[in-house]
Amino acid sequence: MLYNLGIHILSFILKILAFFNLKIKKGVEGRRQTFKLLKKNLSPNDKTIWFHCASLGEYEQGLPVFESIRTNYPSYKIVLTFFSPSGYEIRKNTPIADIVTYLPLDTKLNAKQFLNIVNPEFTVFVKYDIWPNILYELKRRDERAILISALFRKKHSYFKWYGNHLRKALQVFEHIFVQDENSKKLLQNISITNVTISGDTRYDRVSNQLIQNNDLSFISEFKGDSLCVVIGSSWPEDESILIDYINKTASKHLKFIIAPHNINKVQIDNITKKLELDYVLFSEKNRKEVIGYSVFIIDTIGLLSKIYSYADIAYVGGAMGTTGLHNILEPAVFGIPIIIGNNYDKFPEAKTMIKNGGVLTVSSKNTLKNGLDNLINSSEKRLKVGTLNENFIKKNKGAVNQIMDYIRI
Numbered sequence: 001m002l003y004n005l006g007i008h009i010l011s012f013i014l015k016i017l018a019f020f021n022l023k024i025k026k027g028v029e030g031r032r033q034t035f036k037l038l039k040k041n042l043s044p045n046d047k048t049i050w051f052h053c054a055s056l057g058e059y060e061q062g063l064p065v066f067e068s069i070r071t072n073y074p075s076y077k078i079v080l081t082f083f084s085p086s087g088y089e090i091r092k093n094t095p096i097a098d099i100v101t102y103l104p105l106d107t108k109l110n111a112k113q114f115l116n117i118v119n120p121e122f123t124v125f126v127k128y129d130i131w132p133n134i135l136y137e138l139k140r141r142d143e144r145a146i147l148i149s150a151l152f153r154k155k156h157s158y159f160k161w162y163g164n165h166l167r168k169a170l171q172v173f174e175h176i177f178v179q180d181e182n183s184k185k186l187l188q189n190i191s192i193t194n195v196t197i198s199g200d201t202r203y204d205r206v207s208n209q210l211i212q213n214n215d216l217s218f219i220s221e222f223k224g225d226s227l228c229v230v231i232g233s234s235w236p237e238d239e240s241i242l243i244d245y246i247n248k249t250a251s252k253h254l255k256f257i258i259a260p261h262n263i264n265k266v267q268i269d270n271i272t273k274k275l276e277l278d279y280v281l282f283s284e285k286n287r288k289e290v291i292g293y294s295v296f297i298i299d300t301i302g303l304l305s306k307i308y309s310y311a312d313i314a315y316v317g318g319a320m321g322t323t324g325l326h327n328i329l330e331p332a333v334f335g336i337p338i339i340i341g342n343n344y345d346k347f348p349e350a351k352t353m354i355k356n357g358g359v360l361t362v363s364s365k366n367t368l369k370n371g372l373d374n375l376i377n378s379s380e381k382r383l384k385v386g387t388l389n390e391n392f393i394k395k396n397k398g399a400v401n402q403i404m405d406y407i408r409i
Contacts, residue, residue: 003132003165004108011105026085030102038117041099042077049076049409050120051096052103054129055084059091060327061149062126064204064400066096069124073409079118083129090301106131115141122409124148125173128156132169139172147176148403149201151348152183159186167192177403180348198402200349206305206333207397214309219257222280222290223310226255227376230311232304232331233261237321238341239271241365245372247276250294254376257307259298261317261326268299305330312382313375315339319361325350328359335390337375337382339368358388 018025042048051066053059059082070078080097082088092100104110111133123138123145130147138145147170157163158170167190170176177198178184184195231242239260246256260267272279279295280288282303290296298307308314314331318324320341328338328350342363344350353359360375362368375382 007105007107023085031104034101034104037101047076048079048118048120050079050118050123052081053087053126055087056090058126059087060205061202064201065403068404070096106133108133111137130169132165135169135172145173147173150176151179152186199396199399201399202329203393203396204400206329209305209333214306216306218285218290219310222296226253227312228255228310229313230257230307231315232259233326234317235261235321235323238317241368243274244365245369250277255294257296259304263299309334311336313337319343332389333393335386337385339371356388358385
């Protein structure tokens with residue numbers, strides 16, 4: 001009762017906040033179109049498979065599984081839902097699905113209406129975006145659902161005295177594929193035993209990047225024969241320690257590419273105002289020569305995974321502040337050394353890669369300078385550290401095969 005009341009209160013609050021926040025507004029307006037979009041594109045005779053992701057990160061995590069299902073079951077229509085606008089807006093035109101839409105808020109009525117239209121023969125949830133009313137309705141209809149790339153921690157509500165409602169929702173999944181042993185043990189402690197440790201599908205996802213065409217002619221032109229440091233998904237906390245170093249060291253022999261997490265004008269202006277040397281923006285590249293600059297700012301989205309292929313060293317943002325470390329596996333697959341901030345406790349891959357020696361952690365301008373100087377001044381050091389990351393990715397591939405061996409539709 002409390003959960004259902006909370007969902008209705010959440011709906012009201014989001015509608016109010018939508019007047020003041022563009023991201024929330026997109027989600028509210030998008031959800032209003034969900035049922036109309038589904039009815040327009042689905043018929044009662046369609047065979048469907050449903051994928052659900054909270055946001056863009058979960059989509060990228062689930063993508064190699066989605067691609068395999070799409071290939072193996074071509075006669076099915078694929079419905080892909082997102083909860084967050086940041087996932088939907090970027091991947092609303094993905095070819096992996098026939099229909100991409102927002103997941104309606106988890107009321108009992110919405111759950112019934114959504115499943116009446118979609119009627120999935122198989123459902124895949126990614127990580128831990130769990131919606132009890134929808135899962136209970138799947139169970140009532142005796143429909144199949146699995147959870148992949150799940151990662152649990154003891155502090156999650158499922159394992160608290162007040163988490164019974166969510167625990168029951170987890171029990172709906174016929175199988176749960178987790179990333180690590182700790183997640184499996186936590187589930188066993190609440191009597192969920194249909195669990196397999198498959199690892200993280202992101203290793204398969206980033207490995208696929210190696211067989212893609214990663215050529216970007218403007219990056220090749222910018223880099224030339226210079227050493228290149230790529231700063232990926234940076235936040236102001238990252239930039240506050242990086243820009244001083246860039247101002248002092250950037251040259252025609254050492255170049256920097258900055259790809260901020262937020263590409264709005266305010267964020268870009270905050271970077272450019274602090275730079276004391278000439279720079280070029282991605283949005284200017286068609287009217288400016290890029291070859292003569294030592295700093296390239298990527299004020300667009302969707303290119304970072306390819307840009308990492310040009311890096312000699314990568315700095316991955318998010319861990320200098322509290323926003324959360326971004327994907328360090330993307331640069332690791334290209335066999336390069338990686339530097340991150342020191343707030344990485346929630347990211348098991350970071351802990352392991354630091355222990356292995358492929359990732360360096362910094363906490364200040366001084367530690368950043370020491371770390372970068374050591375790597376920039378030694379090609380032998382860069383090769384050694386980068387190879388550790390490359391081998392780590394290879395070692396941890398294979399989650400997709402385990403999941404696909406289980407799936408039979």
